[in-house]
Amino acid sequence: MKYVVLLGDGMADLPIPALQGKTPLQAASTPNMDLLAKQGRCGLARTVPDGFPPGSDVANLSVMGYLPQKYYTGRAPLEAAAMGVHLDNGDIAFRCNFVTVEDGIMSDYSAGHITSEEGRALIEALKPLMPEQRLYAGVSYRNLLVLKAGARAVCTPPHDISDQVIDGHLPRGQDADLLIELMQAARPVLAKHPVNLKRIAEGKKPANMIWLWGQGPRPAMPTFQELYGLKGAMISAVDLLRGIGKYAGLEVIEVPGATGNIDTNYEGKVEAALLALKTLDFVYLHVEAPDEAGHEGKMDEKIKAIELFDQRVVGPVIEGLRRQSEDWRVLLMPDHATPIAIKTHSRDPVPFAMMGKGIEADESSGFSEEEAKRGGFGLVEATKLVGMMAK
Ligand SMILES: [Zn+2]
Structure with a gap:
C-alpha cells in the first residue's frame, strides 16, 4: 500500500460575505478535491492542541502524528534542520x-x-x-x-x-x-x-x-518509520516542513523551482512524489501558496491558489496513483485555517478527506469546511490521522 498526504497550507477559511457566505474552498472550482471527498470519507481534524499557537509547525507535526505536547520545541529549530544548521546542546x-x-x-x-x-x-x-x-x-x-x-x-x-x-x-x-x-x-x-x-x-x-x-532548542523525535513502520519522503519548498521531515527521518526531496509561492513548480512536485513512491511507502506533499494568500488577505489569490493545487497537484497525483499497480490511500487536508478576514492562522478544526483502497465513502459531495462537519469520520485528533490511514 502507498500512502500520500496532500497538504494545502492554510486552505481552510471562514464564510466570506463577498463570496455570498461561501469559503474560498467552496467558491473555488476544485473538481479533483471534490471527487476525492465524494469517493472517500471526510471529517474534521483538530491540528492545534489547547495551549499551543496555531502555527504551521505545530499543525504539521500533528498531521504527521507527532504529539506537539511531546515533541514541539519551537519553529526555528525545525527550520535549522532543513537549512543544514546543526544545533548543539545549549543552542x-x-x-x-x-x-x-x-x-x-x-x-x-x-x-x-x-x-x-x-x-x-x-x-x-x-x-x-x-x-x-x-x-x-x-x-x-x-x-x-x-x-x-x-x-x-x-x-x-x-x-x-x-x-x-x-x-x-x-x-x-x-x-x-x-x-x-x-x-x-x-x-x-x-x-x-x-x-x-x-x-x-x-x-x-x-x-x-x-x-x-x-x-x-533542538527537538528529539522518533522517526516516522519507528512510529508507523513506513519509509517516506517530504516534498515542500518551505524549510519548516523540510526540517520536520529531517527530524522524522524522511527523505527530503529537492524539487527545482519549488518556491513556496503561487508560481511554484507544481508538476515537479507531483513528478517527484510519484517517483518517490516507486521505492518508498509514504509521501507528504506540501503546497504553501494558499496560506501566503491568506496572510496577505487576498481573497482572489487564495481561491486561485486553491484551484492550482486542485488542478496541478491533487488531480495529477490521483491520476498517477491510479496508473501504478499498488493499492493506495490519500489524505487531503490543510494544516490549519488562514482566514482572509483575520490574515493569520486560526485554531479551528480543519476539514480532511481520506480516499483509497478499503476506505468506505460517506455522504460528502465535495471538499469543504461545511461538508466536513457532517463527514463520516466526525471530529478527530489530527495526530491519529496517518495511523488511521496506514492501519
Ligand atoms: Zn500552515
Whole structure:
C-alpha cells in the first residue's frame, strides 16, 4: 500500500460575505478535491492542541502524528534542520524574518517577499552584528539566527501583527533585551544597504528590520518509520516542513523551482512524489501558496491558489496513483485555517478527506469546511490521522 498526504497550507477559511457566505474552498472550482471527498470519507481534524499557537509547525507535526505536547520545541529549530544548521546542546535557534515596518507599523511580515538573492546580500551585511555571527540566509524572507541565549523571551510571529503598531509586540520577558538590541542594531545597516535602496527605487517594500521569533532548542523525535513502520519522503519548498521531515527521518526531496509561492513548480512536485513512491511507502506533499494568500488577505489569490493545487497537484497525483499497480490511500487536508478576514492562522478544526483502497465513502459531495462537519469520520485528533490511514 502507498500512502500520500496532500497538504494545502492554510486552505481552510471562514464564510466570506463577498463570496455570498461561501469559503474560498467552496467558491473555488476544485473538481479533483471534490471527487476525492465524494469517493472517500471526510471529517474534521483538530491540528492545534489547547495551549499551543496555531502555527504551521505545530499543525504539521500533528498531521504527521507527532504529539506537539511531546515533541514541539519551537519553529526555528525545525527550520535549522532543513537549512543544514546543526544545533548543539545549549543552542537556541530563532527565525529571523526580514520585515517592512513603516511609521512604526508592521506593513509586511515578508518584506514584499524579498528574493532569496537579495536576502543573502542583506544577511552578509548583518552577520558581523550578531554574536558568533551565526546568522544564516534562508528562502526569501525566512532566515535563521542561532544564539546561546534567548529561550526565555516571549516573541510574537510578525504575520500575527500585520498592519499593527509593533511597539507592544516586541520580545518580552527575561531574555528580551538582547533580542531587541540585535533587532535595533540591524536597522541602520538595512536602511542604507544598496539592496534596499534599489527596492525602494523600484517601488518595492524594503527589508528595513529583522524580526526574531519562533525560538527553541533542538527537538528529539522518533522517526516516522519507528512510529508507523513506513519509509517516506517530504516534498515542500518551505524549510519548516523540510526540517520536520529531517527530524522524522524522511527523505527530503529537492524539487527545482519549488518556491513556496503561487508560481511554484507544481508538476515537479507531483513528478517527484510519484517517483518517490516507486521505492518508498509514504509521501507528504506540501503546497504553501494558499496560506501566503491568506496572510496577505487576498481573497482572489487564495481561491486561485486553491484551484492550482486542485488542478496541478491533487488531480495529477490521483491520476498517477491510479496508473501504478499498488493499492493506495490519500489524505487531503490543510494544516490549519488562514482566514482572509483575520490574515493569520486560526485554531479551528480543519476539514480532511481520506480516499483509497478499503476506505468506505460517506455522504460528502465535495471538499469543504461545511461538508466536513457532517463527514463520516466526525471530529478527530489530527495526530491519529496517518495511523488511521496506514492501519
Ligand atoms: Zn500552515
